């Protein structure tokens with residue numbers, strides 16, 4: 001695993017707030033390797049989420065490069081970005097964001113169906129992923145009938161169903177109690193190891209951050225370590 | 226089934242009550258549209274059948290005699306190729322002097338499927354007790370059967386009786402009532418030159434009260450003797466294979482033979498315009514129901530897009546394109562629309578049938594004993610089209626808004 005899966009060069013992003021320009025990221029560069037769990041830490045408002053949304057192609061940077069698997073992707077068109085979001089990148093948010101009209105397994109199967117798998121195969125695949133995350137018995141439950149920890153694990157399953165190379169998690173434990181936090185952390189760590197995924201995780205929990213393979217500290221839009 | 230369609234189905238069925246309201250609006254709109262068109266066009270159809278059955282599709286009458294100032298070149302297919310007209314020296318001639326010639330030239334018009342020569346005059350009809358003035362129509366009954374509905378209009382007597390008896394007479398039922406005349410009785414018809422004893426061979430009801438009150442039919446030759454005129458002065462009533470072409474055919478005939486030729490559409494324009502106005506105004510009124518349900522649906526979808534911004538952001542983050550997102554909402558509109566069309570068309574057809582069974586007696590410009598309805602696929606298609614238009618707009622605008630949602634912004638704001 002010599003070639004890093006993700007390379008970020010001099011990434012900058014700013015927002016217009018009224019007449020003022022807020023520089024959320026001011027030239028960030030780092031690399032992430034497949035199979036490694038990297039934590040991103042820093043005080044609130046330092047630009048962690050902004051960085052993750054840029055990497056997840058939900059937003060476009062002012063300048064800089066994002067290279068996944070050797071390909072520069074930050075300036076690709078909407079169609080390519082949609083496909084990369086679907087197939088190469090998994091996203092987990094602080095709030096689980098499941099669709100409450102669908103069951104757990106249907107939620108997880110959506111990205112697989114979008115990728116082009118038949119509904120039946122996508123549901124089978126979703127079911128497998130849920131089993132691996134210990135949610136076998138909760139497959140047919142509607143999303144709003146699950147506990148917070150369960151919902152977050154279903155959201156992780158949804159991010160994993162298309163076997164992405166890169167998993168981005170924005171404070172995935174931020175809304176969970178310590179037992180569930182521990183659970184989710186271990187899950188992400190195992191995923192990185194076993195499925196050879198590059199996992200980037202924003203966290204406020206220092207103890208969890210210290211157990212990661214690598215820590216990126218951000219302050220005022222810059223990396224400081 | 227695409228994921229967008231699956232989601233749309235789930236969203237629709239998880240909002241049964243709101244969706245049911247939108248659905249009902251569409252169902253009622255379509256059903257009312259169908260019923261109102263079936264009624265107005267039903268009465269219109271009865272009216273048209275009445276006027277075609279009495280006065281025919283085309284009537285040819287007077288002519289402007291033009292002293293060699295009109296040059297017509299008519300090809301064999303009946304189409305006029307060039308005409309030069311100068312009406313300044315025209316002389317007006319009442320009726321047709323040489324029907325045989327005109328009937329001959331009408332053979333150039335293949336759409337003319339029946340020609341009846343009619344001599345119209347007035348007379349006085351006397352029964353044993355009273356008398357009244359009548360419009361006398363002299364005709365050859367076998368010709369006239371082809372250009373009218375006289376066979377079915379007879380409520381007593383028969384065409385055969387009339388045909389056998391040169392002194393036979395057919396009278397409108399209101400005349401029979403007024404003069405207290407029974408079938409087979411003798412009546413006295415007084416014309417300008419002569420009078421005749423005639424025997425009633427039939428009584429007819431056309432539904433047009435002006436005709437039922439005033440008109441009588443006798444044989445053409447009897448009518449000629451009545452006014453002492455051995456030829457000339459008659460008019461021609463024509464039947465066409467396709468009555469909708471009557472205005473064009475009438476125009477061509479007029480141009481080629483120089484006689485005033487009037488189609489039924491021109492002749493009955495006043496009443497036809499009344500029916501048209503009724504149909505259009507009821508279509509507009511009822512379309513408002515569809516418009517309102519479209520507005521309601523727009524409201525439902527607009528609110529849903531706001532409620533579902535998080536879902537939309539998440540869908541985008543897992544690889545739904547903006548277009549996939551908008552199709553989630555377009556599908557919802559389509560699902561409600563299809564259900565609405567199916568139920569609305571069924572409801573409209575059932576309601577039309579029920580209304581057609583309501584007894585209703587109308588006499589005047591036509592006669593009917595039941596609510597007249599017209600079954601026409603075009604009413605259904607128009608209703609479906611208007612509903613589809615309203616629903617498309619109602620779901621398209623929110624769908625477009627949904628597709629423009631910026632996922633990063635929504636996710637950030639909801640944390």
Ligand SMILES: Nc1ncnc2c1ncn2[C@@H]1O[C@H](COP(=O)(O)OP(=O)(O)O)[C@@H](O)[C@H]1O
Nearest residue numbers: 015016017022024043044045046047048049050
């Ligand atoms: N949509 C926005 N408009 C203006 N400023 C924003 C917007 N989103 C984020 N910011 C600003 O950018 C900075 C970084 O925000 P963010 O990346 O959310 O921080 P973190 O996730 O580290 O708490 C903050 O100062 C925030 O106020």
Ligand SMILES: [Mg+2]
Nearest residue numbers: 048049050170
């Ligand atoms: Mg954040």
